[in-house]
Amino acid sequence: MSILPNSTEQVLQSASSLSMEKQNVDTKKQEKKVESDGISNTQKVWTSLISGAIAGALAKTTIAPLDRTKINFQISNQPFSANAAIKFLIKTLKTEGLLSLWRGNSATMVRIVPYSAVQFTAHEQWKGILGLNGLEKEKPGLNFLAGSLAGITSQGITYPLDLMRARMAVTQKTEYKTLRQTFVRIYVEEGILAYYRGFNATMLGVIPYAGCSFFTYDLLRNLLAVYTVTIPGFSTSLIFGAIAGAVAQTSSYPLDIVRRRMQTSAIHGPINSQHYHTISSTITKIYKEEGIMAFYKGLSMNWVKGPIAVGISFATHDTIRDALRKLIVYQNQKQKKDN
Template sequence: MIDTSSHVVARNNEGNTEQRKEHCSNIKISNTEKVWTSLVAGAAAGGLAKTTIAPLDRTKINFQISKKPYSAKAAMKFIVNSYHKEGLMSLWRGNSATMVRIVPYAAIQFTAHEQWKRVLKVNGTETTSTTMRFLAGSLAGVTSQSMTYPLDLVRARMAVTEKSEYRTLRQVFTRIYRQEGLMAFYRGFLATILGVIPYAGCSFFTYGTLKNISAVYTENSPGLAAISSLVCGALAGAVGQTSSYPMDIVRRRIQTSAIKGQHYHTIYSSATKIYAEEGAMAFFKGLSMNWVKGPVAAGISYATYDVVCNGLRKIIN
């Protein structure tokens, strides 16, 4: 339990610590400068985080779209078999598509979050409405997902196929367009949006809340602040992943149904089919791996964003 009186004293002495620490938004620069620094910091954060956990991400997707039961042993077997059959770099198969998607996605998401906070008057303090904090995160997720969704679908297709089937991003885009039509690039989009609302909302809300709580103790210690960002980001990632995971299963089935010869079309029919054939626990297949990779990715992402964003804004300020 944090002592409220000490919190008040600290805010008076440090000049409103909470506002200074949440996503480096209190450094006095123009909104245009805020936008481009957020874009650069978000791009760096997303690229580093996703590359770090790419092998686990590919493994998770393969279990999500199959009826095979998930276990840590089975996951390790998949990784080892991929290594023996296709080499070490096969574990990063689809990561080029991930980078093409995640760099603009993360850049847009972090920037949109900051701008939505400005629009909704989320000021980073404890007096801010819980609903507004959650809404700002959710809208940031919807904004970024809507603008980059085709790249997410392509990444999923590459992650679950052999290299001989899809060799390049251009080949994937061309084949999907010719064989399935333009609308195929948005297959599973509604399921994704329904999943990203609780994920982004819970993730940004949890991170902002935890950073506010810890800021008073890390203000004068850059090293401790970096560790705090990692820990808060990890916890935010775990909360966000857990809240949205069942919908993630549904969207992956819909995204990859065309190449797997399976019939997953609408959210309702897909969810019903999964439940009837595999049971309720199928909606949480691979979640334990997400509790490993999700917090790692989120921790790296939030920490990288804070460091790069703060650094750029201090340079131009």
């Protein structure tokens, strides 16, 4: 009679043991997914995507009037000066109204939201792939490479939208009314390859731009950590981002001039467009007609708008990302206590 209870007890103990082992395995799997900072890589990706998208949208909307002014000087033979830029802004206000200063900003938003989201996320992921997390000071070359690869990744995905934004920024509203109309008109009049006019120049330019931008920003943050006990806040990130933006803009600006000419040359007709089909022909034409300083036309405005945009972008991204991740860690810790 005593055999049955003992047998039943052994079966229950065995089942309980198997259940405990399964729970332990599941717990270990979850622990492997969650990294040392308390969040998983999946959570890192989506928090960086959200914060990057908001950061890019806010930064570009802030400097949109200056951006439109800069592009108009980049694609023309008119010499740039602060006085000429102010006259352009006043003329645009009088003839087209206040909102015209943000003309093309809808196209910018369509592009910059995915661009900025992908760029910040790609940078973090490339740093992980290259084994850089926490070792930026020891491996500056790889740190620069991670930034460049992030720029290439984001620019490659969103390039056609950048071209359409440039077209809308330098034309009257009657020529390209909407982003959809711009997309269709370019395809009908110039063909599908027109969406990638200036692509090579852009890729060459984004390597020093994104590389210098992320490298300088990380360098300044690391120096702050070494020589002070200050934790970088919004204002500190804003200043470091502004410095990074100035360095990045200066390093890549000549190629920015080249790509803008290639992107918008078709507006002035096929005869003008044929001189801007390749990087070499574009450089040659600009140099012969306008001289070496033409490659830096509007750079002084970029020293104003670039640092503002990059500073806002970095500071906003880091603030939102850190807030989201703190919330995730808090919720994870709360769940562990409840369990």
